[in-house]
Amino acid sequence: MVLVQHVIHYSLHLVLPLGVAVLFFRKKWKQTYIILLLTMLVDIDHLFTNPVFDPCRCSIGFHFLHSYAAIGLYVLMLPFSRLRIIAIGLLMHMATDYIDCFFIEFNCK
Numbered sequence: 001m002v003l004v005q006h007v008i009h010y011s012l013h014l015v016l017p018l019g020v021a022v023l024f025f026r027k028k029w030k031q032t033y034i035i036l037l038l039t040m041l042v043d044i045d046h047l048f049t050n051p052v053f054d055p056c057r058c059s060i061g062f063h064f065l066h067s068y069a070a071i072g073l074y075v076l077m078l079p080f081s082r083l084r085i086i087a088i089g090l091l092m093h094m095a096t097d098y099i100d101c102f103f104i105e106f107n108c109k
């Protein structure tokens, strides 16, 4: 089940953004894809916890950039065209991490 989790996790982090960039931002898909990948830097908040990585910890609601308040802020960024791609990347990241939480329930109990 851990392999399935990793395939889904990295597909959603790497392949889904490519699909979104190509399908919805066709003229600037490369630039969009790079911005979407850069939103993975949101995981920098893991560095403020000990241990930095815990395979049995759900990031959503735990790390400050993965908090529900932060997710609300990412939603509020959506109407602003200059922030929209970043917001989409951050929300896709949160959705991916949230899916991971279901696997954690299954794998770590």
Ligand SMILES: [Zn+2]
Residues within 6 Å of the ligand: 042, 043, 059, 066, 093, 097
């Ligand atoms: Zn994350």
